[in-house]
Amino acid sequence: MAKLDRLLALVHALSETPEGLTLDEMAVRLGVNRRTAERMRDIIARHFDLEELADDRRKRFLIRDSLRRVYTRPTAAEVAALQAEVDGRTLAGQAVRAEQLASLLAKVKGALDGREKRRLDPDLDALARLQRTMVTAGPIATVAPETVTVIQSAILAGRCVEFHYATEERPEPRWRRVIPYGLVHGPLTYLLGKMPGRDDQPVYFRLDRMTQAMISETLGCAPHDWDIDAWLAESFAVWRDEKHDVVLRVPSSSAARSRGWRFHRLQQIEELTDGGLCIRFTTGGMRELAEHLFTWGGELVIEGPDALVEVMRERIDAAATMLPGTNPRPILSQQPTTGAA
Incomplete structure (x- = not known):
């Protein structure tokens, strides 16, 4: 661990010196040659804000801020991710969440000094310009x-x-x-x-x-x-009704896709002898689950429960009324219990 010990010692030396250290002074302190000291300086510069000072013909280096500041300073990628979330929430009409996140973003940026902002701005501009949170179809609701x-x-x-x-x-x-x-x-x-x-x-x-x-x-x-997490896990999404043991059988042709998919946070996956999968979980919200399973048409079979099979038949009948040449008609289905009675 001698190399790591020397590297950490140099980090502390560069953060504690008020006037900075030259490469020769670094080499003497660590008992290494100048070339080794130069390589160690380059490694430190990747992870710390290493400042360079001119002293006649020599260059001095130091870490201006405390070491704690180095580890709490946000990166351009982190700030850009927060900016993308603010923009996504705004476009989705989620004004309250967008305002809270925008306030946090302003505080993060406000905590940066001028030197930190100049260092972040080029990368932040590039990442913010080409990074977005996707806004999908869904309800539009205004919350005070x-x-x-x-x-x-x-x-x-x-x-x-x-x-x-x-x-x-x-x-x-x-x-x-x-x-x-x-x-x-x-x-x-x-x-x-x-x-x-x-x-x-x-x-x-x-x-x-x-x-x-x-x-x-x-x-x-x-x-x-x-x-609250355990309570939310009792239902597939928002609608709550009687809980059922759900069993989905996935053929081998769709097994790879299903392994990278979360049907429910408490799901259990069983490998079948034919290369397929059996996915089991207990939940309520059969209508929302059935509507989600539309995206898996032709790639899995609902083994149970009967309640889910029946709801799926109802949703298929309802979907058929959207096709040209059909007459829309009311489809009976369970009512969601998403609010107060």
Whole structure:
């Protein structure tokens, strides 16, 4: 480990010297020749902001900032990734999340000094210009920024949230008071809430359907043993219904693709003797699962449950009505339970 020991010693020496070190001084300190000291300097320059000073005809080198600053300074790739996320959220109409991330981005950039900005700007411009977060088809919903602020403040204060809530089936808003069990972000943003004093499961409330949100005087917070990740894993996506044991059989021709695909966060994969796969998981949300499996048409077979098979038949019938020459007709299907009853 002698080479590593010398390299670390040189890093500390360059960060502790106020006037800098020449290559000859580095070589003397480490007991190596000038060429070795030069190679070590080049390695350090790849990972640290090594400053070069002119001293007559000699060059001196030093690490200006503390070593802690070196490891907490963002890279151009990190700043560009955050910028792409801000732009993607903005284009997707997720204004609240975009504003929060934009505020974080401004703080990150504001913490850089002039020298750091000059160092980052060329790479940042190139990466930001040619890097995007894809905006896919989906719902467009406007959420008032103060709604998110109220919910987050209620979570921190350990209090309920009060608001008026409307649905597509009931457009007339009704007053609600719920214990905040969490915020779930995606194409739509949901408050996961539970009515106080009831044994019901938490339900979803779309933030874009809320008005007059305020922090309640009533105390209420999620239990300490509440696991939001475990709760979310009980359903395929947002819609919640009875949980079923799902079994999907993938032929060998599609096995390679399915190995790199996540059908469910708790899925189990079994290798079959014919080269295919058997994928198992337990979840609710059969309609959303069926609609997702449309993208796998011809590449897997639904072995069970019967509920999923039946929902898939309904969705196939509904999809057939979109073809030219057919008459659209209502298709009966289970209703999602994504909000308050």
